[in-house]
Amino acid sequence: MSFAAPVFLWYFMPAVLLTYWIMPRTWRNGVLAVASLVFYVWGAGEYVFLLLACIAVNFGAGLALDSARIRHRRAVLCVAIGWDLGALLIWKYAGFASNQVDSISRALGLGGTHIVDLALPIGISFFTFHHLSYVIDVYRRDRPAQRHLLTFITYIGMFPQLVAGPIVRYHEIVDQFDDVRTNRLDDFAAGFPRFALGLAKKVVVADTIAPVASACFAAHGSDLTTATAWLGALAYTLQIYFDFSGYSDMALGLARMFGFGLPENFDRPYSSVTITEFWRRWHMSLSRWFRDYVYIPLGGNRRGRARTYCNLVTIFVLCGFWHGAAWTFLVWGLFHGGLLVVERVTGANGDPRHLPLLILRRVGTMVLLMVGWVFFNSASLSKAFGMIGAMFSPRGTALPAAVHATLDHQRTVVLCLALTALLLPRSVTVGRLLDHGSGRLASIGRFAAVAFAGPYAAVLVAAGTFSPFIYYQF
Amino acid sequence: MTTAHRRPSRPGRVRRRLRRPVVLLFAAVFFFAPLAARLTGQHAVQFENHALARFPSMTSWSFFSKFDTWSVDHLPLRQYAVRGDANLSQSVFGEVPQYGGNADIPKSGIGSKDGQRTQPASGDAQYTDVIEGKNGWLFFGGDAAGACKPRRPISQELALINQLGQAVTASGRQFIFTVAPDKTTMYPDKLPDSFYGKDCMLSAKKEFWQRLSRNPPVGYLDLRSALRLQQDADGVPIYRKSDTHWGPRGGVVFAKQLANRLQPGLWNGTIVTRHGSVTQRGDLSILDGRPTDDVMPNWTVRRPGVRLGYKIAPHPLAQPDTVVNQSSAGGAKLFPKKTLLLGDSFTDASRSDLLPLFKQVTILHNTSSVGYPDKLTQAFVDNDVIVLEVVERSPVGGGIALIGPKHLPSLIAALKAHPLH
DSSP: OOTTSHHIIIIIHHHHHHHHHHSOGGGHHHHHHHHHHHHHHHHHGGGHHHHHHHHHHHHHHHHHHHOTTOSOHHHHHHHHHHHHHHHHIIIIIHHHHHHHHHHHHHHTTSOOOOOOOOOOOTTHHHHHHHHHHHHHHHHTTSSOOOOOHHHHHHHHHOHHHHTTOOOOOHHHHHHHHTOOOSOHHHHHHHHHHHHHHHHHIIIIIIHHHHHHHHHHHHOOGGGOOHHHHHHHHHHHHHHHHHHHHHHHHHHHHHHHHTTOOOOOOOSOGGGOSSHHHHHHHSSHHHHHHHIIIIITTTTTTSSOHHHHHHHHHHHHHHHHHHHOSSHHHHHHHHHHHHHHHHHHHHTOOSOOSSHHHHHHHHHHHHHHHHHHHHHHHOSSHHHHHHHHHHHTSOOOSOOOHHHHHHOOHHHHHHHHHHHHHHTSOTTOOHHHHHHHOOSHHHHHHHHHIIIIIHHHHHHHHHHTTOOOOSSOOO | OOOOOOOOOOOOHHHHHHHHHHHHHHHHHHHHHHHHHHHTTOOOOOOSSSOOOOOOOSSSTHHHHHHHHHHHHTOTTHHHHHHHHHHHHHHHHSSOOOTTOOOOOOTTSSSEETTEEOOOOOSGGGSOSEEEOGGGOEEETHHHHHHHSOSSOHHHHHHHHHHHHHHHHHTTOEEEEEEEOOHHHHOGGGSOSOOTTHHHHHHHHHHHHHHHHHSOOTTEEOOHHHHHHHHHHHTSOSBOTTSSSBOHHHHHHHHHHHHHHHSTTTTTTOEEEEEEEEEEEOHHHHHTTOOOEEEEEEEEEEOTTEEOSOSSOOOOOSSOEEEEOEEOTTSOOOBOSOEEEEEOHHHHHHHHHHGGGBSEEEEEETTGGGGSHHHHHHHHHHOSEEEEEEETHHHHTTOOGGGSTTTHHHHHHHHHHSOOO
8 A cells, every 4th residue: 555545545544543533542552553454454465464473573582582581692683583584585585586596507508497486575675674673672682672562563563664664773763652642633733744745745746757767768779869868867866766755754744643753764865975975865764774783783894994895885785685686786786885985995975165076076976876776777787787878978869759758848847846956955854844843934834735735746646546448338 | 872763842832823723624634535525425426437346345355456446436526636637737737647657666665666676668658548639629549559559460450351351241241341530530630740659650540541442351331531521511520529439420421321332222211400519528538637528510310210129229339239120111211131230439429320220230349249259259140231330540550359369260150150041
């Protein structure tokens, strides 16, 4: 169930909101837990049993880790991590691995091998990381284990962040579960502007731009001109930001409506002047997770330069694979890891002081990011390299008819507005302005979000379901 | 250890007091408007040319996906959202939105469904459902999409129609094949100067009409010339502005041409009168999201002395429907042979003019009837004359199902096995 689907907006949410308001405040976690399981079943069907099994294992592991009677805490931790990573590896990566084995076997003339074909449970990457965060935090004694199963289910399965993040580390949210003194209408009013903003970013901007990116990435042969390649890279760069940050805004807004504060996930990432800075602004919850649970345990930057560089590349290889089981994601991760190492080696990971250099670095960083996104969105490495080749070699400025056809007035305007929004000063963060801002600008922003952006997005969601037949279907 | 994330501090009491009711009002309207509409008696309506989905069975996991369909169909106020969006887009951007073409990034929001890559669109999204022509004329986008990406070459399509025709005539029956021209063929001057697929569409249409005129299938009846002549004589367009079909006058032309082919003199005594005008909702305007009505001169056919065997002319549907008419002595003649009228929405639009020509006629849809192959075959066998009407985009796009490999051989075999004596 997508947040931008009619069934979520006008069936699920009204039912959950009414239930939440009718029930006593102390039942908040239970209401959310049940609603979240319903949400997951809706999108994933019988895979809810996988989620419940993971919940049971990790809940039990947490209790065991907290128990004074358990001597081998490390073993319990290993079992829990093994279970979580095992589930992720099997469901997400077994198909990819078996395909590689098959390819190698055929290349060696040994014939084909069995290819695993498992459907990917929705949100498995996210809830696996939540589980890992929990057991590690409990093992480290950062927080005691959660004694109430419903509360634990609320943490793992909270529907605002279940399928698309942000990744909420256990210690970031645990203290909020017991705080049920909130004014529910206050929460609702506080969260809705952010949700409306996120919906508009996704539906009005990202979905509008998507066909342009798709048409450009589908171009091949003589149709893949330099102009097509750059337009596609730019369109996808904008699309992925507005889509992903829009989802995060919706998640933060939804959680806020139910009295929870989730961590910010984006902070004007395209205003970065280095790749290092980009990763402090893009999908911040993922960066923090990798930092706390992988990078620092590997030694971080405290074991010499070589080890630091190795750790950085390792993190980004894992990060790439976390996004998807394909070589293009691996290359994307390696690309970013390599750039981070280069910035460290050259000392180019700091903020330039002079304006011309600042502009140059910002443009340069943007170009590097766009190249990375080409890998991210391409169906194969050969297509990615083809597109990048077209970007950096003179292959004409004409746009093929198929791409031209997508550039109607509305898409062109939205594309330009989205690009303009990215050029705003980095201090302008609309999401935080809506949530925490005071003063006239914040009020105007909130009003614009709830009175214009949200309703227009709602109209587009409803209208987007329009699928008429030319003739009546008898 | 990172500090646990806290809820944001609350704003000042005065500002909160002012802000809260406004935001709450908008939020409440946002989430609860459809529910409120439903409770006040507003129901979802059929406006997409299909029946509303039924509530799904709760006994399988597919309940959830089917509920999504049901929930969309039964969402109150949705038709206003469609119309509002179309009008807003037209007034702000000068164009109507392309429905159904938006890509929904899968749920992870990061370009892949938690690792499953979505393939870029092949280019199909560029063909719009409706082509907006000059002076408010609307055309069906499928004319371009089908022509540019045909399932079978035009030459093969016409050869298969000829094969069917020859099988019918070899069995002793009469075969008549006619083509209702697309609006894009009748009014090329009203097409926009450019749109995606225009060149390949025009090229395919040119090839089609050239092949039809040089080497027509057996039994071919040309309607295009007669429609143009009538239009020139009347001085008004014969097709509807916001619909794919011809208006009442087109139905009369079709009926007259068919009558003259079936039997010389059959049309004699038929009285064609114009009285007033008729208002009809344009099907293209429905696709467009901005339903509008066309007003056209109303022409009707009356055949004195003919007693019709129906109160309401039956539609061409998936299963055959047979009507029997009677004529009194001295009245207009009825075509005496049992006739199968296989047509589509153009036959449907003309049925009030066509059906009174026959003593016994079976009307059947030329596409949906393949869902009942046995009844389709039997209809061929039971009748002495087979009239096949197709709209131009069908053969141009290579999409006539009944001449495909699944159905044509069995039709030919049945005709061979049941010749007319």
